[in-house]
Amino acid sequence: MYETSYKRPASLAEAAAIIAADDEAKFLAGGQTLLPTMKQRLAAPSQLVDIARLAELKGISVSSEAVTIGAAMTHYSIASSPEVQGAIPTLAKLASGIGDPQVRHRGTLGGSLANNDPSADYPAAVLALGATLVTDRREIAADDYFQGMFTTALEEGEILVRVVFPIPRKAGYSKFLNPASRYAMAGVFVATLADGAVRVAVTGAGQGGVFRATAMEEALGDNWSADAVAGIKVDPSDMLSDIHGDAAYRANLVSVMAKRAVVAAAG
Amino acid sequence: MHDVTLTINGERRTVALDARTTLLDALRDHLGLTGTKKGCDHGQCGACTILVDGRRINACLTLAVMHDGDTVTTVEGLGTPDDLHPMQAAFVAHDGFQCGYCTPGQIMSAVGMVGEVAKGWPSHASASLNGKPELTEAEIAERMSGNLCRCSAYPNIVAAISAAAKDTEASS
Numbered sequence: 001m002y003e004t005s006y007k008r009p010a011s012l013a014e015a016a017a018i019i020a021a022d023d024e025a026k027f028l029a030g031g032q033t034l035l036p037t038m039k040q041r042l043a044a045p046s047q048l049v050d051i052a053r054l055a056e057l058k059g060i061s062v063s064s065e066a067v068t069i070g071a072a073m074t075h076y077s078i079a080s081s082p083e084v085q086g087a088i089p090t091l092a093k094l095a096s097g098i099g100d101p102q103v104r105h106r107g108t109l110g111g112s113l114a115n116n117d118p119s120a121d122y123p124a125a126v127l128a129l130g131a132t133l134v135t136d137r138r139e140i141a142a143d144d145y146f147q148g149m150f151t152t153a154l155e156e157g158e159i160l161v162r163v164v165f166p167i168p169r170k171a172g173y174s175k176f177l178n179p180a181s182r183y184a185m186a187g188v189f190v191a192t193l194a195d196g197a198v199r200v201a202v203t204g205a206g207q208g209g210v211f212r213a214t215a216m217e218e219a220l221g222d223n224w225s226a227d228a229v230a231g232i233k234v235d236p237s238d239m240l241s242d243i244h245g246d247a248a249y250r251a252n253l254v255s256v257m258a259k260r261a262v263v264a265a266a267g
Numbered sequence: 268m269h270d271v272t273l274t275i276n277g278e279r280r281t282v283a284l285d286a287r288t289t290l291l292d293a294l295r296d297h298l299g300l301t302g303t304k305k306g307c308d309h310g311q312c313g314a315c316t317i318l319v320d321g322r323r324i325n326a327c328l329t330l331a332v333m334h335d336g337d338t339v340t341t342v343e344g345l346g347t348p349d350d351l352h353p354m355q356a357a358f359v360a361h362d363g364f365q366c367g368y369c370t371p372g373q374i375m376s377a378v379g380m381v382g383e384v385a386k387g388w389p390s391h392a393s394a395s396l397n398g399k400p401e402l403t404e405a406e407i408a409e410r411m412s413g414n415l416c417r418c419s420a421y422p423n424i425v426a427a428i429s430a431a432a433k434d435t436e437a438s439s
Contacts, residue, residue, distance in 0.1 A: 006269060006286040006332045028333070035289075035328050036309050048286065050333055076322070080388040085397070097391040100413030101380065102313060105322040106329060180311070182412070 001038040005047045012056045012136055012159060018049050019157040027051050027159065029072055030106040032099070033115050057110065057161060062087050065194065066167060071110025071160040076101070078109060088129070090171040090265070094121050094189075097175065099182050110160040116209055118149045118240065119183035123210035124173065125165070127201035128189035132164040149209040168193050172265030174257045175204065178244055185245050186253035188213070190220065190261045198224070200258065205239050205250040216258055226259040269332045275300070276344025284331050291315045291326035294341060302342040302371050306415075313414035316372040316379070317341050323379030325413075342371035345378065354378050354431045363427035365418030373414050377428045380410045381435055402432050 009015040019025050024046035028034055037043040051057060057072035062083045069078060078084055079096035098104055098112075098121050112122045113133065126133070126142045133140045136159045145153045154160065168191040175187030184204030191199050200216040203209075219228040234254045239247035272281040275298065282297050291308075294300045294317070303326055306314030310328035317326045318340040346352035351359065354374050364370045384400055392409035393400045400406055407425050416424060 001287050004286055006330065008335075031329055031333065032310065035330070038287075039309065048330075052333070076388070080383075080386070085389075092389075093391070096389060100313070101383070101410060102316055102323055102325045102376070102413040103310060103328075105324050 001035075001041070002044040004038075004045055006050065007047055008050045008053065012051075012054055012161070015049050015051050015054065016136055016157060016159060018047065022047055023156075025049055027114075029108040029111040030074065031111075032103050032107040033111065033117070051159065052108065057159075059162075060084060064167075067091070067165045068162055069109055069165065070162050071113075072108050075099070075104035075107050075109070079104065087167050088165060088171065090173050090189075090191075091125055091129075091165060094125055094173045097121065097177070097182065109163060113145075113163065114152065114154060114160050116146060116150055116152050117183070118206065118209040119178075119185070119187075119204040121173075121175065121184060121187060121203065124184075124187050124189035124201045124203040126163065127210050127212060128191045128199045129165050129168055129171065130193060130197075130199060131166065133160060134162045134164065135160055143212075146210050149207070151209070166193060169196075170265045172261040172263070174260035174264055176253050176257055186250055186257050188254060188257040188261045190216075190258065190265055192220075192224070192265075197221075200229075202234070202254055202258075205234070205254050207238055207240055211238075213254070213258065220262065224262065226262045229258040229262060230255060232258070269335070271331050271335045273331070273334060273336075274338045276340060282331075286330065286332050288331050289327050290317070290319075290329050290331045290334055290339070293331035294326060294339075300341050300343055303375075304368055304371055306369065306372070311415070312369070312372075313376060314369050314372040316376040316414060318375060318379055321379075321382065323376050323413075340375070342375055345374065352378070353434055354381075354428070357427040357431035357434070358424075361423045361427035361430060363420060363424040364416075365420045369414060369416045369418075373411070373416065373424055376411060376414045377431070380407075380428070381432050383410070384432070385435075402429060404429070 026045035028048040029052045058070040067087045075095045075098045085092040171191040173189045175184040186205040187203040198221045200213040216229045236247040236251040239250040241247040268283045304314040306312035308327045310325045315326040
């Protein structure tokens with residue numbers, strides 16, 4: 001990697017000020033994506049601003065309506081949290097299936113969501129549960145946050161602080177994983193929210209990153225069963241195609257994973 | 268250059284490092300601790316697994332400077348040739364290796380994993396999110412999924428970990 005310097009600011013405000021003064025600086029949290037990217041010379045930040053230890057980005061809290069998780073919480077801390085396990089077990093289970101244990105001890109919720117990898121798991125949970133992303137400047141609804149592969153509503157220097165996940169009546173997640181990377185080749189998160197709305201989000205498959213499968217939402221709203229989504233196909237022309245699976249294969253996987261997610265949904 | 272202070276295997280060490288130095292390179296090239304191996308250097312193989320503040324991580328996927336003030340355990344901190352750690356002894360007893368290159372990472376990962384199980388942390392293979400997970404073969408395979416062995420010595424690795432975990436449980 002290219003030469004860089006390292007800062008460990010003591011507060012969110014200090015972190016934001018460093019980034020604001022330097023266009024080439026980058027936030028660093030768990031580093032599980034940024035460091036490999038730097039090693040491949042695909043990123044060469046002038047400064048690394050380490051926000052992983054900021055108290056403002058830590059913590060998990062539960063109310064009767066929502067689970068709020070700090071952006072710097074690691075996948076392991078989310079997977080092993082009794083609060084998350086109790087309120088949204090599907091979210092804890094999803095976190096326990098990201099990458100491998102070594103990655104889960106370092107990688108963070110906020111890092112994953114800020115990167116918005118099209119095959120990452122959390123975007124499916126955030127979009128299907130209609131979560132709210134709280135930054136150092138504003139609140140962003142999940143439907144407005146994801147704006148295509150590796151693209152989000154975050155502005156330059158804006159820091160994701162925490163994510164508020166509404167507690168659903170029931171939820172399920174199923175992914176067909178790449179056996180080496182554990183990234184989703186297709187992952188489907190289904191949920192019935194507290195107000196009865198059904199939401200279905202698909203990750204790993206779409207060319208534009210995570211997306212809502214509205215035809216599946218309507219079908220499940222009428223009849224919550226695996227059969228209801230079995231015959232619904234997403235358009236293969238919108239799907240990713242690579243050495244791991246072509247677009248038609250991924251489109252089929254979406255239907256299969258949707259069925260499994262419905263079966264997995266508790267309640 | 269950054270002064271980085273680490274408590275490594277119980278000893279406090281300070282070393283001046285370029286910000287780009289990974290924790291793996293710091294251990295191997297600057298601190299003389301070559302037990303931790305560099306396999307893929309991209310966080311995929313797990314050969315560089317160490318414990319930082321008790322949690323297993325890939326030393327290649329983190330910068331040393333990010334760990335200023337942290338406590339690090341490497342394979343050199345587990346046991347000695349005359350007094351092996353139970354996990355090391357189990358790998359010898361069960362022939363849990365062939366070429367041996369991935370072994371320090373496997374052992375560090377296994378030690379971290381047994382600690383996670385003791386805390387009741389579920390894995391993706393666990394039937395339930397609650398209660399202490401039973402360390403079945405499937406559980407061990409899932410929990411050790413971050414450590415690859417190109418010799419494919421997996422059956423004996425699993426046997427070694429299973430035996431060591433049972434011994435740990437029996438003595439606790």
